Amino acid sequence: MSRSSQTQVAVLGGLSVEPMTAYALREAIRDVLGHFWSESFGQIYPTLQALEDAGHVERRGGARARSSVFAITRSGEARLIELLNEPVQESPPRNGLLLRLFFGRVLGRDRCRELLQSARDAASSQLAEYEQLLAGLQAAEGDTPDWPFIRMTVLAGIHHARAAVAWADECLDTLQGEQ
Amino acid sequence: MSRSSQTQVAVLGGLSVEPMTAYALREAIRDVLGHFWSESFGQIYPTLQALEDAGHVERRGGARARSSVFAITRSGEARLIELLNEPVQESPPRNGLLLRLFFGRVLGRDRCRELLQSARDAASSQLAEYEQLLAGLQAAEGDTPDWPFIRMTVLAGIHHARAAVAWADECLDTLQGEQ
DNA sequence: TGCGTCATGTAACCCGTTACATGATTGT
DNA sequence: ACAATCATGTAACGGGTTACATGACGCA
Known part of the structure; x- marks a missing residue:
């Protein structure tokens, strides 16, 4: 209920x-x-x-x-x-970037490359941010009972950002060809 | 507009x-x-x-x-x-799992472990699903002009799922201790 | 005197889901 | 004949954001 x-x-x-x-x-x-x-x-x-x-x-x-x-x-x-x-309930997926890339043939290769590049940049700087945050929090909260749990949430961001960077790189590779 | x-x-x-x-x-x-x-x-x-x-x-x-x-x-x-x-506009983040883990001290270690384990399982089976999907689509659509773009969206799922598994494993490790 | 920030709320609106009502087509 | 699926729509509702209205407090 x-x-x-x-x-x-x-x-x-x-x-x-x-x-x-x-x-x-x-x-x-x-x-x-x-x-x-x-x-x-x-x-x-x-x-x-x-x-x-x-x-x-x-x-x-x-x-x-x-x-x-x-x-x-x-x-x-x-x-x-x-x-x-209560059970975790996740909202229906709605990823605007993937929606655009899926119709990449219509959007055009160049524009797709731009989208991927800026996604890569965003993920990469977010990664740096999270890593800094982790270090800062470790110093500030490292001794509290909340620390292991706080750390998990930041770690999630780090893993996610790393995956996004790797994904974007792989995609950019396949789009690298001329035309 | x-x-x-x-x-x-x-x-x-x-x-x-x-x-x-x-x-x-x-x-x-x-x-x-x-x-x-x-x-x-x-x-x-x-x-x-x-x-x-x-x-x-x-x-x-x-x-x-x-x-x-x-x-x-x-x-x-x-x-x-x-x-x-038009610029990609992402919806405000709302991750129920991380919200619960953040308050893990209140939720309790055991329940957190359960949540992480089922998140890991879900991600892991999703990963297998995506990999199968990729192979299937490659065979069916591999020659169409849409293929590179379709592939990107599945790759995103694969990278994301792999990251989720690795993250859950890392978190489970830190929660492994007695108590 | 006046600006910025702290603070509290409300109302309008938008996006989206769910449930419902309705009926045609197809296969068994 | 009947069940399942294809098909079309609407209405009610809920969750959430934004914008607005209002004002106290501290400080330069």
């Missing part, structure tokens, strides 16, 4: 690290989970409201304060565990 | 291969582009209607026939090229 609110996972998870305002929560999600998750204000505020109504989070600093800090409650922690245990 | 209708690319692209009914188009998209793209009936029918109104496709077999075949027109081909040349 429970209507898919994966948003609740991000929100409750964020608050499980430390209490914060909705605004700070959004920044945390953007900055920390940004590589594999995103939420907008339009989702966060209503979700927090719903979670408060359900008693899963509590508002500190006055119900009508200009700046209210939210904290996760006991029942919120239980709810988070429940949600984390 | 032009509101993002990536759906139009899939539809016009499909019809650029050969004329077909809306129903067949949906099957083609599911079976052929399925690894990286998806469209539902609720998208395809209105899109075809809009494209017909714009003169980009034409309906053959009677306007009110029970089974009308759509064909791309000259202006539709131009439109397709135009759309293919």
